[in-house]
Amino acid sequence: MSAPIAPLNAKKNPNAGVFDGIGLWLLSPSWIVIGVFLLLPVFMMLIFSFLTKEFRGGVIWEPTLAAYDQFLFDRGLFGDEPPTIEWTYITIFARSIWQAALATLFCLIIGFPTAYYIATRSARSRSVWLFLITIPYWVNLLIRTVSMKFLIRDTGPLNQFLMSTGVIDSPIHIVNTNFAVQLGLFYSYLPFMVLPIYAAVERYNFALSEAAWDLYADRWTTLRKILIPVVKPGIIAGCILVFVPSLGAFLAPDLLGGAKTFMIGSLIEEQFKGNAGNWPFGAAASMILLSMVLIVLMFYARQQTRAQAGAR
Template sequence: MTAQAELRSPFRVSKRLAFTGLLLPAVGVITIFMIAPVAIVFVYSFLEPARYGGVVWNFSVEGYLQILFERDFVDGSLQFSADYLVILWRSVFQAAICTVLCLMISVPTAYFIATRSERTKPIWIFLITVPYWVNLLIRTIALLFILRDDGPLNKAIMMTGLTTSPLPLSYNNFAIGLGLVYSFLPFMVLPLYSAFERFDFRLLEAAYDLYASRRVAFFKIVLPVMRPGLIAGSLLVFIPSIGSYLAPDILGGGKTLMIGNLIGTQFQGAHNWPFGAALSMILLTVTLIVLIWMARRSARKNTGY
């Protein structure tokens, strides 16, 4: 009896140890790099700002109130103000536009690459990734140099005689949008490519044989197969672009803020860390809502087939 227990127990312990041992790195990484920072941001968002940066340890919801209201300087009463909502909306809008544009460019691109021969496929994929060997900051500044008034693009357009004065290509929302699409395009192309790659084109032939129209074939056959790639790509583009900092900063000429820039100024010029933390929590919430919505949508669709 005891001998048996002694025989069995080491096995049990080691199994439990193995379980904890295997779990530990993942839990550690998540705790150190995700839970702890988010917890700090969460706590700071409910504190009062110190005079020139930093926080005073008093509970306050002013950081959140400030997003929707501003205090009147004379009597301190709260008045509704849409200033920050406009910035948040602009970020969501720009990110959504960027996602749609990336989709429109990526679907044909990914389809093209997936239908190449096995020999040339890796070359196309390689070409997609080449620009991303260069740092994003440098690529963004390079894009500015191409777009600006005396840049090669405007010079070329003016040489054709279509216009005598340079087109406003830089320092505006167009430039920001272009910068976002340029930055995040491969995050859409690659998941779509892997979805197309798995696609069995005989299914499409079968559909046509059974008198499916192009429309029906696309929605009933192609789209369901593509869905995981579409969702993954959209999330990979939407989430980083909503918090994007560089494109509005450099290509927008600092003239319009997006939420990333607004958060940045709270920790630099404006000296209001709790407000910056509150904005970060809002951004996190928006991102989570989009994620959950997407996840639930895809789960529902998947059960349909």
């Protein structure tokens, strides 16, 4: 019994953790999950995007660049005109990016003060506030989006209230507008902005603000030069957490925007679930979306490295 223990102890250096030696094995479940359920499907989509489409869904194992060609070049409705730049998909991507950027901006404007407020409360009321922020997440996103539609529709409670108080005479059309989509995205992802900023502000040493105050900095300067630079990683994390899912969202555009125009998410969905049945093209559009998201994340990583370099 005591024999095997001795050599183990002998090997141990004072800095070694409890899990040394078996650490790799403990990590293996997460590696398998990431590998099988994340990397493998993405890799499959990458391959699919370079294959020939099978009529009505599926792929034929012949390599081609047709999907990327379709994305980039317009050969007219009948495919026999000289190629020009295809604006259709660029427009769809630009629209999605614009929507996602606006949603991120609104979330930041509302989310930052909210997070700051919560982080500066007493420990007990902080947990109550955080609890309140997470409550809507107990309900499925689809249900929340549909409920939002019920609230803002022409005959819904919001319009009825405004009309009964005499603020307006006829209902304001909110459903099926871009504003409704914005509202939906903003509402869906606001907590993703609040929580990381809250975590950053909570760790912030308020003595720094006092020091700035003592050195005759006004409130605005203190916020700009001291608080924001310190909590910047939280702000960037929040922006990414809102921007990335907004970019691929299709529930809010479909339900609140009336699905009149494609967003990236619905364009991709249509290639797999819709009549088009063009899997390689859907895969190519996903890969282009993925590349864009990776560029944003690399930008973030660079910012982080810079911030750390600056700290030294």
